[in-house]
Amino acid sequence: MPELWLIGGTGDIGTKVAARLAAADAGPVVLVSRSQDRAEAAAHSLGDPATRGQGIDSANASAVAQIPPGSAVLNLTEATSPAFAARVVAGGGSFVETSASADYIARLRSAVSAANGPGRAVFSVGLTPGLTNILAAELVARMPQAKALDIIVEMGMGRHHGLAATEWFLRNAGVDYPAIIDGTQALHAPARMRRRVRFTGDARTRLALGYGFSDQLVIAERLKLASVRTFTALEPAFATHGLGLAISAGLGGWIAHRAERVARWMSRGPVLGPSRTRLLMQALDGNVAPLASTELHTSDQSEVTAVMAALTLQKAATASQRGALEIDDLIGFDKVHETLMDALPETRVYKT
Numbered sequence: 001m002p003e004l005w006l007i008g009g010t011g012d013i014g015t016k017v018a019a020r021l022a023a024a025d026a027g028p029v030v031l032v033s034r035s036q037d038r039a040e041a042a043a044h045s046l047g048d049p050a051t052r053g054q055g056i057d058s059a060n061a062s063a064v065a066q067i068p069p070g071s072a073v074l075n076l077t078e079a080t081s082p083a084f085a086a087r088v089v090a091g092g093g094s095f096v097e098t099s100a101s102a103d104y105i106a107r108l109r110s111a112v113s114a115a116n117g118p119g120r121a122v123f124s125v126g127l128t129p130g131l132t133n134i135l136a137a138e139l140v141a142r143m144p145q146a147k148a149l150d151i152i153v154e155m156g157m158g159r160h161h162g163l164a165a166t167e168w169f170l171r172n173a174g175v176d177y178p179a180i181i182d183g184t185q186a187l188h189a190p191a192r193m194r195r196r197v198r199f200t201g202d203a204r205t206r207l208a209l210g211y212g213f214s215d216q217l218v219i220a221e222r223l224k225l226a227s228v229r230t231f232t233a234l235e236p237a238f239a240t241h242g243l244g245l246a247i248s249a250g251l252g253g254w255i256a257h258r259a260e261r262v263a264r265w266m267s268r269g270p271v272l273g274p275s276r277t278r279l280l281m282q283a284l285d286g287n288v289a290p291l292a293s294t295e296l297h298t299s300d301q302s303e304v305t306a307v308m309a310a311l312t313l314q315k316a317a318t319a320s321q322r323g324a325l326e327i328d329d330l331i332g333f334d335k336v337h338e339t340l341m342d343a344l345p346e347t348r349v350y351k352t
Contacts, residue, residue, distance in 0.1 A: 001027030002093070002317045005067055007058045008076030009033065010042035012162030013098075016306035017074065017313070020343070022048040026314050032056045058084050069093060070119075072317035074309055077164065078104050082111035089323075090117035094316035098126045098309055100168065102178050102214040112324050120319060124327045125312045126305040127277065128153050128230065129215035131336065133326060135281045135294050136219045136228075138333035142351075143292040146283035148227035149219065152197045152208050155301050156235045158275030162302060166263040173247055174256025177212025180220040181227045188212075191247040195231055199278050200295055200350050207240050208233040209247075218326060226286075236273040275300040276346075298340055298347040307343045311336070 004021055006014045009031035021029050029051040033039040039053030056063045058075070061083035067073065069091035078099055088095040089112050099105055105123055112121040124133045132151050140146055176187040193210030208231035220228035234240045246255065255262060277298050283291045298304055308327075315330045340347040 003028045003030060003068060003071045004313055004317065005030045005032055005054075005071050005073045006076065007032045007056070007073060007080055008164070009074075010038050010053075011076060011164055012302055013165070013305050013309065014076050015042060015046065016302060017076075017310045018043075018046055018048075018051055020306055020310040021313070022046060022051055024310070024314070025050075026310075027317075028052075030054050032058065060084070061087060064088060064091070067093070072096065072313050074098070074125075074313045076309075078168075082107045085121060086111040086115035086117070089119035089121055090115040092118045094119055094313075094319065095121040096125050096309070096313050096316050097121065097123050098130075098305070100126070100129055100213045100215070101172075102212070102217055105214055109324050116323075118322055120316060120322050120325055122312055122316050122325045122327060122330060124215060124218055126308050127301050128213045128279075129218060130308045130312075130327055131296070131304060132213075132215045132230070132279060132281070133219055133222075134328050134331060134333055134336050135279060135296060136215075136223065137328045139281050139283050139292060139294045140223045140225070143283040145285070146291055147225060147286045148284040148288060149223070149225055149229075150195070150280075150282045150284060151213075151216065151219075151228070151230040152195075152233065152280040152282075153213070153230065154199065154206075154208070154233040154235055154278040154280075156274040156276045157239060157272040158235075159271055159300055159302075160267050163260075163263050163267060165302070165305075166266060167259045170259035170262050171256045172212045173243065173259075174252035174254070175212060179210075179216045179229060180225075181229065183226045185217070189247075190252055191244050193229060193231070194244070197231070197233070197280060199280060200297070206233055206237045207244065209240060209244050222326065222328075227284075235276070239272065277301045277304055293350075293352045295350040296340075296347065297350075299344040303344060304340070307340060308336070311339050
């Protein structure tokens with residue numbers, strides 16, 4: 001089994017991934033941080049003899065020399081250089097990417113394609129993108145006449161999430177994002193598109209805001225849909241309304257520029273509501289009428305992301321495909337459902 005390297009592995013998601021890999025006896029795991037001391041401390045805290053820490057600055061492409069050729073590398077930070085990713089692939093390794101930022105992913109894809117190495121890079125790994133891509137592929141396979149797809153992601157605020165994930169979400173409150181609507185790709189402002197949604201078990205509909213996750217662009221292109229829109233909601237519902245009002249008042253840029261500071265402030269504040277995650281995928285016809293849906297209710301978003309990342313890294317480490325791949329090139333709905341039910345027994349799936 002190749003070594004499994006987790007770049008940004010000392011954070012909230014990284015340590016969860018490492019723990020799942022250790023429990024699965026997946027092979028040697030290396031937690032990577034720019035600080036050797038931090039990496040070693042995080043590895044030691046897991047108490048697994050097959051896990052160690054390594055100080056590497058992945059913003060420096062030449063630092064990839066510290067990783068043995070053929071290793072499987074999970075990237076959990078957008079500070080990693082695209083040239084670093086390209087060198088992993090050129091050395092016959094697997095590079096697994098968790099970012100949801102379309103511009104960063106585009107740079108990685110370009111670098112990996114130019115490298116044309118014997119390895120592979122897997123994109124759209126995590127919750128959204130990731131789980132959403134797999135659910136979308138399953139739904140469109142069931143409903144091939146679909147012309148459009150709406151993706152609604154509700155994230156509970158019942159626990160403090162990792163600083164990196166919170167900062168990413170806040171930063172994108174002020175960043176226009178690409179999406180394909182009615183066959184045309186254009187930039188859209190956060191929260192400009194809005195809709196109401198009712199999840200299974202709810203008595204009322206709730207607000208969801210258009211937001212810049214990269215899955216909507218990838219899914220539209222891969223599944224040849226005229227429109228794909230991703231909406232996000234926070235639970236409790238008043239948090240969604242508050243975010244929408246702030247962006248409508250022109251504060252999206254203010255939030256984005258202070259994302260790190262606000263994320264740290266939020267990490268010290270109280271938690272609100274439950275910690276569950278709910279996904280709703282709706283297949284639509286040409287008149288935007290619903291045809292079918294797949295709905296998934298499960299645990300906290302960081303737990304889901306860790307499960308998806310650990311599963312994908314193990315699949316990528318033994319894959320025969322080469323070049324740039326998407327998560328659904330390696331993993332199908334049935335395998336994801338089985339894995340989530342095993343790791344997070346509260347998971348439920350509803351189909352119409």
